[in-house]
Amino acid sequence: MFGYDRPKKTENIEKAIPELSRYATPEERLAVLKAWNRYFFRGWKRWVGMALSGVIVTLIMLPAWTWLSRKGLPPVVVGGICGGIVGGGSVALLQIFYRQQMLRFIRDDMNRNGLPICRECGYDLRSAQDCRCPECGRSLFEAAPGLCSILAQKSGSHPEE
Numbered sequence: 001m002f003g004y005d006r007p008k009k010t011e012n013i014e015k016a017i018p019e020l021s022r023y024a025t026p027e028e029r030l031a032v033l034k035a036w037n038r039y040f041f042r043g044w045k046r047w048v049g050m051a052l053s054g055v056i057v058t059l060i061m062l063p064a065w066t067w068l069s070r071k072g073l074p075p076v077v078v079g080g081i082c083g084g085i086v087g088g089g090s091v092a093l094l095q096i097f098y099r100q101q102m103l104r105f106i107r108d109d110m111n112r113n114g115l116p117i118c119r120e121c122g123y124d125l126r127s128a129q130d131c132r133c134p135e136c137g138r139s140l141f142e143a144a145p146g147l148c149s150i151l152a153q154k155s156g157s158h159p160e161e
Helices: 007-016 018-022 026-040 044-070 075-112 147-155
Strands: none
Touching: 007 018, 007 026, 018 026, 018 075, 026 075, 044 075
16 A cells, blocks of 8 residues: 555655654564554545645646746646646645654554653653653653653652643
8 A cells, every 4th residue: 555565665664754763574564554554544634635736736837837838838838847846846835735744653652552652752761860851851751651651650749841
């Protein structure tokens, strides 16, 4: 589904999302990517977001179409250039809008599977001493739900909210 047929296909994605390398096996990485696809393509909001990115880029591209047409280029060339702008721009907008959601989804999965990681910045919280992420300062109640109570049990203190 969507290019994640084999664990080897995850290698390029790991370059963009370094958190995936914290999974022990390629099969685990593949499983979380498939889960992300099921989550991402569920519901109408995702499809509306993708359609809107196409519309936004198309509206931005219209002045380029007019300018290129006035330069005397053949319509096929103008269409090819503008099609590239629409396609590339749509992909770039989707990357900007949905990458953070994907990172949070993967970080939440890691937290559920026992690898404490800050939901906001991705910092490995296995060595955390208090209820704040040392990297971004976010409360661990928000950054890694459940970890603060474990830290409190170890230290014998009450977690701060």
